Structures are given as structure tokens and as C-alpha cells.
Amino acid sequence: MNPAPRRAPIILYLHGGPGDACIPLTMRYNAALERDFRFINLDQRGSGLSYHPFAPDEVVTINSMVEDVHQFVLKLLRAYGQDSVILIGHSWGSVLGLEMVKRYPSLIRCYIGLGQVVSMRAALRLRRQWGQQSLGPRLGSLVSRENGAADIVLMINELLSRGGAAMLFGSLGRIMTYLRSPYYNWSRLLNHAKGVAQSRARLHAELEQVDFSGQTSFEAPVYFISGKYDRHLPGSLVERFADGLKSPHRFIRFDRSGHCPQWDEPERFAATVKSLCL
Incomplete structure (x- = not known):
């Protein structure tokens, strides 16, 4: 149970991916927020604990996903x-x-x-530039291809840059984090992978x-x-975007993060959220 009082501010966490539901990770790393907030994860349509095989005619678009979130928010507020x-x-x-x-x-x-998305095309251009500058023409060509190979190279770079401080996504460490949670077993872990793929x-x-x-606002x-x-x-890209906003905003860089x-x-994340939201 979340130990926060019933009237504590609600945090709704939307995972990445698409499809990469992460309740076990937020339970392990972000539990400190549950003392002051009602911290709630939403496993999005067809992902994680919400997994079901998409029907051929099922509408799965950004718009439909946003409306799923909207309806869930309304239910939370009523509850x-x-x-x-x-x-x-x-x-x-x-x-x-x-x-x-x-x-x-x-x-x-x-x-x-x-890890805000501002412009995916601009982000991919920067990936290509980084790949050519940091990895040389041969490995850089991997980053220039807009596919999974780029993610592998980028992940290795993050791990090396911070001495392995990053989460080892796809590794035994992450698998065990999921299996040790009360919500996952091997069958649900397989469904998680299917949810990411679909x-x-x-x-x-x-x-x-x-x-x-x-x-701009x-x-x-x-x-x-x-x-x-x-x-x-x-x-x-995110900092430039934030600097151009005319409405209340703030950009924060974490120097030991990917x-x-x-x-x-x-720990810094929990302290930052509390300072921004309480």
C-alpha cells in the first residue's frame, strides 16, 4: 500500500517505450516519493500488466493513447x-x-x-552527428540507421560514460528486478516483451x-x-525548447544520468520532485 495520506497529491507516471511498462523499477528506485505523494503507474494499453494482443482492427495511435490517459486521470480524480x-x-x-x-x-x-521528446527528427539528427564524431565512420553508421542497432550503441556509451551506473536494460539485473516484484513472473515477463514489440x-x-x-506556452x-x-x-534540444517557452517552466540537468x-x-530525483511539487 502507498503510505501517503489519501489527500496527498497524486503523481501519475507514464512509462516509456512504447510499451516498456516499469512498475518494478519505480517500486525499487522511487519508493521515497510514496511518503509524500500517491504515486501511481499506468501500464498503457497492451503493455506490462495491461498486456493483451492487439486486435488487427484495434485503434492504437498517439491520440488513442492520450485519450486512455485522459480517462484514467478522470477516474483517479473521482476516486x-x-x-x-x-x-x-x-x-x-x-x-x-x-x-x-x-x-x-x-x-x-x-x-x-x-528524457523529454521535443522533435524526434532533430534527436535522430543529433544521434547521427554524435555517432560520426564519437565512434568513427564504421560504428557511426550504426547510429545513422534509425533502428535498434543505434540504441545498442548508445546504451553501451551511457554505461561506459558513467562507469556502469546506468540500469542494464535487457540484462539479468533488470530481469531480476522484475521477477522479484510481486507483480511479475516469467509468464508476465514474456507478455511484457510482447507488449513492447507490438x-x-x-x-x-x-x-x-x-x-x-x-x-511556445x-x-x-x-x-x-x-x-x-x-x-x-x-x-x-530540451533546454533550447524550455528556453523558448513563455509560460512557467524549468530545465534541470542531472550530471550523473543518462x-x-x-x-x-x-535520491536527487525524489528531492527534485518534492521541491517542484510540494
Whole structure:
């Protein structure tokens, strides 16, 4: 049970991916927030504990995912007698989060974007540049291909940059974190992998077109946390975007983090969320 009082501010956490549900990770690394907030994960449609095989005619788009979040927020507010939530979106989840702020600002007390998507095309261009400069022409060509090979190279770079401080996604360490949680067994872990695969297959093309760079204001406060070593969604893009906003905002860089500052520096993350939201 979440030890926070019933009237504590609600945090709704939107995982990345698409499809990469992460309840065991937030339980392990972000439990400190449960003393002051009602911290709630949403395993998105077809992901994690919400896994089901997508029907061929099932509508799975960014818009449908945002509306799923919207309906879930309304249910939370009714259940806890509150009028707004604190929304945290990580990576892919930051697309849904920022869309929620755009569409339903009255429901959002504030928004925190982790590894925020600003422009996927711009992020991919920076990946290519980084690959050519840091890895040389041969390995750099991997990054220039907009596919999974780039993610492997980028992950290795993050691990080496911080002496292995990053979460070893896809490794035995992450698998055991899931299996030690009360919510997962081998069968559910397999469904988790299926959820990632089907979500990416349905949403990848649309995700590549996402671009918030023309947005200059929001009707709710927005905060962005980027890891210094994030090569997936570079903080330079996020900082430039934040600097151009005319509405309340803040950009924060975590110097010992990559793409997952909430798990690379969990103590600092908890302190930052409390300072921003309480």
C-alpha cells in the first residue's frame, strides 16, 4: 500500500517505450516519493500488466493513447476527490504527457518530462552527428540507421560514460528486478516483451513524426529533467525548447544520468520532485 495520506497529491507516471511498462523499477528506485505523494503507474494499453494482443482492427495511435490517459486521470480524480494530478512522463511517455498538458491543462497540477521528446527528427539528427564524431565512420553508421542497432550503441556509451551506473536494460539485473516484484513472473515477463514489440510496431512510424518545437506556452507549469549523458533524446534540444517557452517552466540537468535520471540518480530525483511539487 502507498503510505501517503489519501489527500496527498497524486503523481501519475507514464512509462516509456512504447510499451516498456516499469512498475518494478519505480517500486525499487522511487519508493521515497510514496511518503509524500500517491504515486501511481499506468501500464498503457497492451503493455506490462495491461498486456493483451492487439486486435488487427484495434485503434492504437498517439491520440488513442492520450485519450486512455485522459480517462484514467478522470477516474483517479473521482476516486480520490481531487481536481488535478502531477504528471510525469518518461521518453515515449513524455509524448503522452505533454499532449495531456496541451489538451487538458485544467487537470494537470504540473508536468515533469524525463528524457523529454521535443522533435524526434532533430534527436535522430543529433544521434547521427554524435555517432560520426564519437565512434568513427564504421560504428557511426550504426547510429545513422534509425533502428535498434543505434540504441545498442548508445546504451553501451551511457554505461561506459558513467562507469556502469546506468540500469542494464535487457540484462539479468533488470530481469531480476522484475521477477522479484510481486507483480511479475516469467509468464508476465514474456507478455511484457510482447507488449513492447507490438506497441513499437504500431506506434514507431507516428512517433518519428512527433514535434513539439513550435509550442511556445502551456497552461500548466512544465518542468524538464535531462541526463547529461542522454544520447537517445539529448538534453540540448530540451533546454533550447524550455528556453523558448513563455509560460512557467524549468530545465534541470542531472550530471550523473543518462536517459533515465529517475533511476540513475533516484535520491536527487525524489528531492527534485518534492521541491517542484510540494
